[in-house]
Amino acid sequence: MSLNHNVNDARILLVDDDENLLRLMTLRLEGEGYQVDSVNGGKDALKMLNTHSYAAVLSDLRMPGMDGMTLYEEIVALRKDIPVILMTAHGTIEDAVSATQRGVFGFLTKPISHDSLRELLSNALKQRQSAAREDWCAHIITRSVQMEQLLDQAHRVAQRDVSVLISGASGTGKELLARALHKASKRADKPFVAINCGALPENLLESELFGHSKGAFTGAVNAHAGLFREAEGGTLFLDEIGDMPIPLQVKLLRAIQERQIRPVGSTKQVPIDVRIISATHKDLAQEMADNAFREDLYYRLNVVNLKLPTLRERSEDIPLLARYLLEQSAERHDVEANRFSDDALQMLATAPWPGNVRQLVNVVEQCVALTHTPVIPVHLVEQALSASEQKWPTLTEARDAFEHSYLLKLLKMTEGNVTRAAELAGRNRTDMHKLMKKHSLQSADFRQEAVAI
Incomplete structure (x- = not known):
């Protein structure tokens, strides 16, 4: 390579x-x-x-x-x-x-x-x-020209200490590339700290990022430094940045511009020295058009954009990755599996891989878990592929699906009365309207439905 x-x-x-x-x-x-x-x-x-x-x-x-x-x-x-x-x-x-x-x-x-x-x-x-x-990127396995060119660019960018936005479909390896960028940078001997911006509600995400002082809110029995300070001198990786709530986007922008943060419940500013690498599977241009992502923050984060190809776009890597993952998995589980049969490898090479490398990892893991022979047969690959096509949602996708279902039931139950719905949900009207807008729900639709019934 x-x-x-x-x-x-x-x-x-x-x-x-x-x-x-x-x-x-x-x-x-x-x-x-x-x-x-x-x-x-x-x-x-x-x-x-x-x-x-x-x-x-x-x-x-x-x-x-x-x-x-x-x-x-x-x-x-x-x-x-x-x-x-x-x-x-x-x-x-x-x-x-x-x-x-x-x-x-x-x-x-x-x-x-x-x-x-x-x-x-x-x-x-x-x-x-x-x-x-x-x-710096020993764990990125490739012989794809497209990936080689991307890694050439990534290595140059790593030296320059600028903010990088990694884009690409889910499962393409955005965090793996972020870790490689950190390892190739001048900050390699300092911490690499990662957080998924879509995995926590807004108040907890703010506390995780910026920290909080003792007694800042109920349950804050001790002061918490936060991830910015945990990553001091190193790299902070903000995964799924497109899921960050707008109010927090404002605070993140201020932290990047001023190179200092203010913990929740504190009046003191704390200086920071952190490189930001962010990632998203979303189309941030569309998010900005929908007023779901701030344009000024986008340009702060997207000094350099690295776009990871899908696994199908680097199909020449599939046999290489499959063999590597097989070796790793077999060693980890102490299984005497050492190769795929020719027809099994052919099936892997021609599969669509909507879940990208993450899906390939899961398929190989399942094959290793079920095989009774050193050579993995085609029927195990077919079985694992069939199971993996029933896509397991990410935490963000699962949360959004639950949120949508919850709001539907709530608005049906209250016949579109937003004030009553907000009370039952333990939220204020402003929050409820934001959630409804996020899920494209209109209170009038539920009032009309109630009349029709």
Whole structure:
């Protein structure tokens, strides 16, 4: 699963005490499409490495103060993933062997051959990107060109600390991509905190996000820090952001703009340093048109949009994913299942997969649970597919279905009297009208029905 290297995204740090060589090498590298920063000593190089991100370091071996090998050791202590190439006019085979044994990526002898420099840098960056892929998104299994392009874009975006909106159908792996983005970012050593914005009622969601002070409401016997502060320095993943109530959208927008929050029941503002990654399966453009999602918040969250394809759109990945999931599931359940039969794999590859990767995971799990043989037969796949097509709703879908059914019964019982319905539901009239609007229910329809009966 290789990444295509694009030198225009690669920034090189050039270190040499020879000003003339720095100018010449800078021109050469910029001519190849690289972005170049140059410094004339190891100490200045370390300062740059502390404040900038580099794809590779190209350094002289013999320099006054801090030589190239000492600089290399400092770089390894700081960032193990940056390839270092050393240059010297006094190179010997012994120097080169010693340097490479200690982990230096390559060794160039002055005068520098343009072809050797180009090849060594290209190989260094390809290896770094390949290693980075293994590290940051090892659990995203793909050979799809569409997914490879998406992951290339995601890796670049991860470095830039901007807000990202991940869109795509349910079950396509939005949280998996969000975790990968966090792992590839400069915040990787800080917390990744996730919450489903559609899984909690508005008052609880506000408390979960922003925290609350002791005694802020009934039951608040202790202060609660909230997820923004739990994610301090790291990433806060807001799943199903399209389900967030409008009043909370206003508070979230303020928190992003001001980079501070106010816990429920508190008068004090708390500064925050959090990267926001959000996700939705909804069409937010339509939600904005329906006044269900704030346009100003949308543009704050959607600095970069990453759209995950459906499983059918990456159908070449189905056999690959099925084998991977089988291996994982069999190991987890201690079952001696090691492959699908040819016709079973064919059935998997041609199924419609409305539930995407999540559905595939469930199908494989069921096959592993029921198999009595190392080779999973086609009838088990057919049985699991049939069961999975009876789609199990998400928590948000189940809650919405219950809410709709509850309102129908309530309005029928009160013959469309919104005040009486609100009293029975323990809500105020404003809340009741909002709920009715959400479910496209009109009180007049129930009054007419009552007359007709």
